[in-house]
Amino acid sequence: xxxxxxxxxxxxxxxxxxxxxxxxxxxxxxxxxxxxxxxxxxxxxxxxxxxxxxxxxxxxxxxxxxxxxxxxxxxxxxxxxxxxxxxxxxxxxxxxxxxxxxxxxxxxxxxxxxxxxxxxxxxxxxxxxxxxxxxxxxxxxxxxxxxxxxxxxxxxxxxxxxxxxxxxxxxxxxxxxxxxxxxxxxxxxxxxxxxxxx
Amino acid sequence: xxxxxxxxxxxxxxxxxxxxxxxxxxxxxxxxxxxxxxxxxxxxxxxxxxxxxxxxxxxxxxxxxxxxxxxxxxxxxxxxxxxxxxxxxxxxxxxxxxxxxxxxxxxxxxxxxxxxxxxxxxxxxxxxxxxxxxxxxxxxxxxxxxxxxxxxxxxxxxxxxxxxxxxxxxxxxxxxxxxxxxxxxxxxxxxxxxxxxx
DNA sequence: GTCTATACAATGATAGAC
DNA sequence: GTCTATCATTGTATAGAC
Numbered sequence: 213x214x215x216x217x218x219x220x221x222x223x224x225x226x227x228x229x230x231x232x233x234x235x236x237x238x239x240x241x242x243x244x245x246x247x248x249x250x251x252x253x254x255x256x257x258x259x260x261x262x263x264x265x266x267x268x269x270x271x272x273x274x275x276x277x278x279x280x281x282x283x284x285x286x287x288x289x290x291x292x293x294x295x296x297x298x299x300x301x302x303x304x305x306x307x308x309x310x311x312x313x314x315x316x317x318x319x320x321x322x323x324x325x326x327x328x329x330x331x332x333x334x335x336x337x338x339x340x341x342x343x344x345x346x347x348x349x350x351x352x353x354x355x356x357x358x359x360x361x362x363x364x365x366x367x368x369x370x371x372x373x374x375x376x377x378x379x380x381x382x383x384x385x386x387x388x389x390x391x392x393x394x395x396x397x398x399x400x401x402x403x404x405x406x407x408x409x410x
Numbered sequence: 411x412x413x414x415x416x417x418x419x420x421x422x423x424x425x426x427x428x429x430x431x432x433x434x435x436x437x438x439x440x441x442x443x444x445x446x447x448x449x450x451x452x453x454x455x456x457x458x459x460x461x462x463x464x465x466x467x468x469x470x471x472x473x474x475x476x477x478x479x480x481x482x483x484x485x486x487x488x489x490x491x492x493x494x495x496x497x498x499x500x501x502x503x504x505x506x507x508x509x510x511x512x513x514x515x516x517x518x519x520x521x522x523x524x525x526x527x528x529x530x531x532x533x534x535x536x537x538x539x540x541x542x543x544x545x546x547x548x549x550x551x552x553x554x555x556x557x558x559x560x561x562x563x564x565x566x567x568x569x570x571x572x573x574x575x576x577x578x579x580x581x582x583x584x585x586x587x588x589x590x591x592x593x594x595x596x597x598x599x600x601x602x603x604x605x606x607x608x
Numbered sequence: 609g610t611c612t613a614t615a616c617a618a619t620g621a622t623a624g625a626c
Numbered sequence: 627g628t629c630t631a632t633c634a635t636t637g638t639a640t641a642g643a644c
Contacts, residue, residue, distance in 0.1 A: 215644065216610065241635065255611055257637065329531045336530045354595045357567075361559035369555075397552045401596045414627065439618065453628055455620060 221259050221269055223249040228266045229316055237324040264330045267317060270305070271334045275341045277301045282345035291350055291359060292398075296391055298342060299363045303384035306371075314375045339364045362398070366390035419457050419467055421447040426464045427514055435522040462528045465515060468503070469532045473539045475499045480543035489548055489557060490596075494589055496540060497561045501582035504569075512573045537562045560596070564588035 217223070227248035231240040242263050246256040260266050281298030289297070306314070321327045339360050346356035370387030377386075415421070425446035429438040440461050444454040458464050479496030487495070504512070519525045537558050544554035568585030575584075 220610085242637085243635090252612055253636095254613075258611075262637070263635095329527055332531050332534045333527045336534070352595070354591055355598075357563050358556075358560060358592065358595055358599075361563065362556060365555050365559065393552055394556065397550070397556055398596070398599045400553075401556075402600055418627085440620090441618090450629060451619095452630080456627075460620070461618095 217250060220249070220251060220255070224251070224256060224259060224266055225269060229313075229320065232267075232320045232323075233316060237320065237327060264327055267320065267327065268330060268334055271337075273305055274302055274334075274338050277305060278338055278342040279345045282342065282349055285349075291346075291355065292395055294346065294349060295342075295359045295363045296388070298345070299367050299387060299391060300384055302338070302367055303370075303382070303387050306383050308380065308382070311375060311380070314371070318372075318375060335364060335368065338367075362394045363391070366394050415448060418447070418449060418453070422449070422454060422457060422464055423467060427511075427518065430465075430518045430521075431514060435518065435525060462525055465518065465525065466528060466532055469535075471503055472500055472532075472536050475503060476536055476540040477543045480540065480547055483547075489544075489553065490593055492544065492547060493540075493557045493561045494586070496543070497565050497585060497589060498582055500536070500565055501568075501580070501585050504581050506578065506580070509573060509578070512569070516570075516573060533562060533566065536565075560592050561589070564592050 224245060228240075228245050231245055231248060242256055243253045245263075245266070246253045249256075256266075260269070278298050278301070281301030282294055284301070285294040285297040321331055342363055343353075343356055343360040346359055347353045350356050350359075367387055367390075370390040371383065373390075374383045374386045422443060426438075426443050429443055429446060440454055441451040443461075443464070444451045447454075454464075458467070476496050476499070479499030480492055482499070483492040483495040519529055540561055541551075541554055541558040544557055545551045548554050548557075565585055565588075568588040569581065571588075572581045572584045
């Protein structure tokens with residue numbers, strides 16, 4: 213028998229989503245979230261550095277996942293395939309049941325500048341991790357930068373369309389198609405797009 | 411005769427940089443900054459939405475500047491040249507005398523996660539503005555996304571090396587070289603980089 | 609090892625006077 | 627545009643309970 217109910221973090225997330233959806237982010241205090249989860253305010257701040265972080269738990273896995281993804285790609289993979297392996301690794305974290313959660317989270321995020329700021333920061337952290345790993349592997353910081361930006365863009369675009377769309381398929385599939393589209397954009401970049409047409 | 415000393419915002423910026431450099435961001439209170447600038451805490455928050463924003467005043471001009479830059483490019487410019495016009499427009503805001511300010515600001519930013527979060531948010535806002543403007547012009551959201559990312563990356567990389575380097579030239583020149591490098595990366599993307607070598 | 613009680617400094621908002 | 631005053635809330639620090 214545990215002395216306390218398990219999964220405090222999960223309960224706090226659930227309570228936060230519930231209350232933010234009902235009253236809005238600003239109108240919900242940390243004390244209310246804690247109480248709703250059967251805990252106290254002090255305990256909430258023991259688990260999370262700040263109020264925003266409740267909604268972003270698990271995001272740090274994505275950062276680690278990006279780095280590992282790059283390192284796990286076959287030795288002879290061309291750069292874009294290395295990127296694909298890494299971005300696909302990001303997708304495996306979100307299972308199908310997280311889809312509804314993602315939807316609700318997205319609505320809440322859109323309502324608060326404070327949360328958007330944190331979301332952007334997380335995205336930037338993932339991009340930086342990917343950038344570093346690709347840079348180490350490809351030995352070209354600028355090429356790595358472009359690929360990291362494209363990969364993260366494909367991932368976020370894919371995620372957005374995944375939670376919006378009605379037909380259900382895995383996130384990885386949607387993101388993979390996004391990557392194809394961006395690859396096609398990149399491959400067209402030389403034709404009249406960069407060099408002036410003469 | 412003015413009833414108050416002019417340029418409250420500028421004085422607050424100066425006071426903030428001074429105190430943050432001396433004691434650190436967290437150890438400096440809004441009241442101290444205000445007092446140092448000959449004002450009260452309340453007045454500080456009349457000028458700035460929060461403590462962080464003091465250091466980022468004028469950044470919103472960059473966002474507007476990005477949009478206008480894209481719209482001001484000649485009608486027949488190829489996409490990358492449109493980007494170049496827009497990114498160059500961003501550079502004209504920082505004159506040579508802002509270089510030392512940029513250096514000091516950079517040191518302060520590096521010391522506080524809270525400030526880095528805001529900095530990333532501003533970068534993201536510029537990227538989004540550029541993305542929107544390019545998207546409207548090129549009628550291709552993904553191509554616009556890649557170009558916006560590349561442009562902003564060139565701008566920030568250029569800015570970082572501009573404030574670091576000893577020899578003085580205009581920011582626009584450094585950024586222009588960055589853009590050349592990224593253009594070259596993009597043009598090499600099709601050769602063995604994306605498609606597997608056979 | 610996780611939870612709680614309490615006290616505390618600082619942010620940011622608000623209302624009203626000069 | 628600036629000031630005084632007051633307020634709820636965040637986030638920290640500390641000490642102790644189960």
